[in-house]
Every structure is written in C-alpha cells, then in structure tokens.
Amino acid sequence: MKHPGLKSSLATIIAALGLAAASPAMSFTACQVTDTGGIDDNSFNQTAWKGVQDAQDAFGVEGRFLESQAETDYDANINSLIEGDCDVIITVGFLLGDATEKAAKANPDQPFSIVDFAYDPVIPNVLGQVYATNQAAFLAGYLAAGMTQTKILGTFGGINIPPVTIFMDGFVKGANHWNAEKGDSVMVLGWDLETREGLFTNNFDNLDDGRAFAQNLYDEGADIVLPVAGPVGLGSATLADELGIDRLKIIGVDADLYFTDTERQHVYLTSITKRMDATVAQVIEATMKGEFEGGLLVGTLENGGVDLAPLHDMEDLVPDELKAELEALRAGIIDGSIKVSD
Numbered sequence: 001m002k003h004p005g006l007k008s009s010l011a012t013i014i015a016a017l018g019l020a021a022a023s024p025a026m027s028f029t030a031c032q033v034t035d036t037g038g039i040d041d042n043s044f045n046q047t048a049w050k051g052v053q054d055a056q057d058a059f060g061v062e063g064r065f066l067e068s069q070a071e072t073d074y075d076a077n078i079n080s081l082i083e084g085d086c087d088v089i090i091t092v093g094f095l096l097g098d099a100t101e102k103a104a105k106a107n108p109d110q111p112f113s114i115v116d117f118a119y120d121p122v123i124p125n126v127l128g129q130v131y132a133t134n135q136a137a138f139l140a141g142y143l144a145a146g147m148t149q150t151k152i153l154g155t156f157g158g159i160n161i162p163p164v165t166i167f168m169d170g171f172v173k174g175a176n177h178w179n180a181e182k183g184d185s186v187m188v189l190g191w192d193l194e195t196r197e198g199l200f201t202n203n204f205d206n207l208d209d210g211r212a213f214a215q216n217l218y219d220e221g222a223d224i225v226l227p228v229a230g231p232v233g234l235g236s237a238t239l240a241d242e243l244g245i246d247r248l249k250i251i252g253v254d255a256d257l258y259f260t261d262t263e264r265q266h267v268y269l270t271s272i273t274k275r276m277d278a279t280v281a282q283v284i285e286a287t288m289k290g291e292f293e294g295g296l297l298v299g300t301l302e303n304g305g306v307d308l309a310p311l312h313d314m315e316d317l318v319p320d321e322l323k324a325e326l327e328a329l330r331a332g333i334i335d336g337s338i339k340v341s342d
Helices: 010-016 044-059 071-082 094-106 133-147 162-182 207-219 230-243 262-267 276-288 312-317 320-335
Strands: 029-033 062-066 088-092 112-115 126-131 152-157 187-189 224-228 249-254 268-274 295-299 306-308
Touching: 029 044, 029 071, 044 062, 044 088, 044 276, 062 071, 071 088, 071 094, 088 094, 088 276, 094 112, 094 126, 112 276, 126 276, 133 152, 133 162, 133 224, 133 249, 133 268, 133 306, 133 320, 152 162, 152 207, 162 187, 162 224, 207 224, 207 230, 224 230, 230 249, 230 262, 262 268, 262 312, 268 312, 276 295
Parallel strands: 029 062, 029 088, 088 112, 112 126, 126 295, 152 187, 152 224, 224 249, 249 268
Antiparallel strands: 268 306
C-alpha cells in the first residue's frame, strides 16, 4: 500500500491543507517549546519542529526552540519566549495545556498554538492543533489483524491521556472491524475500550520500558505491537530487531519511523503518522498573513493531517487483497460510511 501524498513536497501538503504560498517574511519569528523527550525525539517534538523548519525554507521566517527537560520547565520556557519577540509561540504536547492557557490569558496579544490540545471554551489567542489519529490507527488495526500469525496484537501507551489513547482506540476498533468482517477472533492486549484501562509506561523517554513492555506482550503471544509512547517505542523496535520480524513487528506512531529509526527500519510494518509539520507550517503562514484566529485545526485522513505510512520493506509481505481492503476502508472513513468514533 503506497500513498504518494506522504512523499509530497511541502507545497503539496500545504495545498492539501488549504494554504497559499507566502512571500518571504521581512521579520517574523516562530518559537517552539518542546515537551520532554527533546527536539530530536523521532516523534512529535521533532515532527512539529520540522514544521517550523519547513516554514523557514518556504516563507523565510526565523525559528527558535526551547527544550523542556521536565514538566517543571514548561512555565519558564514559555515565559522566556514571551519576552523574546516571538510572533507566534507553538507549544508541543497535551501536557503543556495548563501552562499554555495560563500564559495565553496573561498575554492576550500574543498568538499561541498548541499541538495535540485544544480548549473549550476557545481561548481567543490560542489555536489548538488536534489530529484524528484514530482514523489512521483504525487502518493500522485492520492491517495488523490481517497480518498477525498468532491472532494476538499488543499495544501500550506512555501516559493515559487522550492524545495517546486515541491511537489505541482506533487500533482496537480496526482489529474489531476485521473480526466482524472476517468472522475472526484477533485479540488486542494492552487497552480496554470500555474501562479505559491498559498498559502505560508513565513516561515518554525510557527506552528500557519500551523493550520491557513489548517483551511482556510478546510473551503473552503478541506478534505485532503498537507502542504509543514517543521515543519509548524505540526500545520495542530494538527487541523486534533482535527477535526477527517473523516473530515480532512494530507499528510506529507520529512520524514515519522507517525514516527516523534507520537502524531498525526493517521492523516497522507501518507507522500511524500525524502531520504536525504540515499543521505547524499552516499556523505560521496564517499568522504571517494576519489571519491568525483562536480555535481548532483538525488533521484528518481527508486533508492529509493523519495517514498510514507506506509499507516500505513489508510491501511484498502484505497480500494485495488486504491492501485493496485498506483502500476501501480509507474511502469509507473519509466519506463517513465507516464510523471510527462513537
């Protein structure tokens, strides 16, 4: 299953999200505060920063970032950027929600945008960037259910928060859809849709936890595992590399980990991608043009804000019939005939 749009240039992605080309900025600075995990986390921090870098190339803006080593850094980092002549401040991650809200309300003339979070009611100077990752995760769950040899899949998260569990929701529902369509009985360990309880490492940076959680799921029979825990998932990939892909495959999240985890790229069946780079670039361009508005920006399968990465090295392992079914599911999710959310 190949999706040419994932290899598109920034211009193509921008067009899909409704952006127009912008003339180079005379003086515009986009600033970013990362969550813990670092700017080069092979996950959401890095992908969001790529949006700033893309805006630098496309629009001529300047970009700066501050890394949060711990949650106690959030307020200080945001306040530091408020004093640093930032035209827009982009905070990355659900956990920065409270700190961003406090800073935005105290500085109503400063535009903010937060990745993976939104506010109800809307804060006028904050634009939330959220992603219907359950749509792409539904496809991943169906794909995994069609590829498992043991009839057991596994998943675990970093922290039990909505931007994490939305992946797990979609993954389980996709596997359930496979069961309903095929009369099969594939199980997903690690997340219960009803109780909202499951497996969580309670961090986004400990690779040893990623290995240990994947090992436990493998020991219980899972041969495909979805870690939704940022860099923690790299530990799971290390285990799959040692065991061999005939025994354990991994599904990545946020970025296409085939390209970011190059030493273990062969272990990834696919990745559930959030195009945070594209939405961040859109926010920067709109702010440059004086069109910034608080509210909500949603990435979906339809606008390219979320997707499944190509199968890469697994391409020949996935039957053509299953690939065709995934394309039909994609179309059904986009036109609304297949319901992913309750």
